[in-house]
Amino acid sequence: MELTRMKVVFFDLDGTLFDHHHSLRLAIAAMQRNYTGLTEKTVDELIDKYNIALQQAYDAYLDKVITYEEADVRKLHLFFSSLDLPEPSLDEVQKFRDTYKAVYRKNRRATSGSIEALARLREHGYRIAIITNGQVEDQTAKVKAIGIHHLIDRIITSEEAGYRKPDRRIFQSAIEQLGASLDTTCMIGDSVESDIKGALDAQLVAIMYSPTAQNSQKLLFGQQITIIQHMAQLLGHLGIGGYRVQPHFVSTPGRLMIEGIDTGLVWEPRHCLQVSKEGAQRDCSSWLKE
Numbered sequence: 001m002e003l004t005r006m007k008v009v010f011f012d013l014d015g016t017l018f019d020h021h022h023s024l025r026l027a028i029a030a031m032q033r034n035y036t037g038l039t040e041k042t043v044d045e046l047i048d049k050y051n052i053a054l055q056q057a058y059d060a061y062l063d064k065v066i067t068y069e070e071a072d073v074r075k076l077h078l079f080f081s082s083l084d085l086p087e088p089s090l091d092e093v094q095k096f097r098d099t100y101k102a103v104y105r106k107n108r109r110a111t112s113g114s115i116e117a118l119a120r121l122r123e124h125g126y127r128i129a130i131i132t133n134g135q136v137e138d139q140t141a142k143v144k145a146i147g148i149h150h151l152i153d154r155i156i157t158s159e160e161a162g163y164r165k166p167d168r169r170i171f172q173s174a175i176e177q178l179g180a181s182l183d184t185t186c187m188i189g190d191s192v193e194s195d196i197k198g199a200l201d202a203q204l205v206a207i208m209y210s211p212t213a214q215n216s217q218k219l220l221f222g223q224q225i226t227i228i229q230h231m232a233q234l235l236g237h238l239g240i241g242g243y244r245v246q247p248h249f250v251s252t253p254g255r256l257m258i259e260g261i262d263t264g265l266v267w268e269p270r271h272c273l274q275v276s277k278e279g280a281q282r283d284c285s286s287w288l289k290e
């Protein structure tokens, strides 16, 4: 596998470029605070149950068994039933949904290092697409919310493509849309089944993104798959010099100055921190934390 030959990079969105786990944790914790029936369990237990319910309901939607709106209700019914709690009324479902969505959306952010990695890839002339199972509107809004829309050439959704990962045809469609070739395109994703299996079936090089992984390689579907725990490692595998971030904070009354950040990369907007390109170029003191 010669990763240094790559010219096009496909990314999964949820759990890969988008920090789904961060939003999920805060949204579940908010639901727990609003409903006494959930206080018996830890947030981690609730997250596990919720993820299973979410996957089952979402699969039913993708299989066209239920509509997208019905999937929301089904998800909460499955979640409550897995906790041996009574089925919530439609009113309760609405309340849970409102609480969950508001907190989830408010806390959307990119995964650690992905904005820098995307910016550096573009700087080196790579073309970048997102391949995601989901709806155009939702996924595009998410991409915009986490500040990476301008760094992406195309978003390919299962809704638009008519196929969903791991079906090789969604990858083939992406290759056609970008005018890419198989031997210079790789796929990065966090799902063994959807991303890795799908990419390998489509004859693409696959890299697994797994922040909690202990190993840097894993045998999957008969192939040694490279695992990265942080997006900065992707740049190294592609032969691109990594970015150096060794921030040093200097605090004076009314001003917070940050030194030691790669100036070429800091002005991409991200959660909690906004630095303008002009500000970064003009004066380091413009790097203010909101």
Ligand SMILES: [Mg+2]
Pocket (backbone or CB within 6 Å): 012, 013, 014, 015, 016, 189, 190, 191
């Ligand atoms: Mg994913």
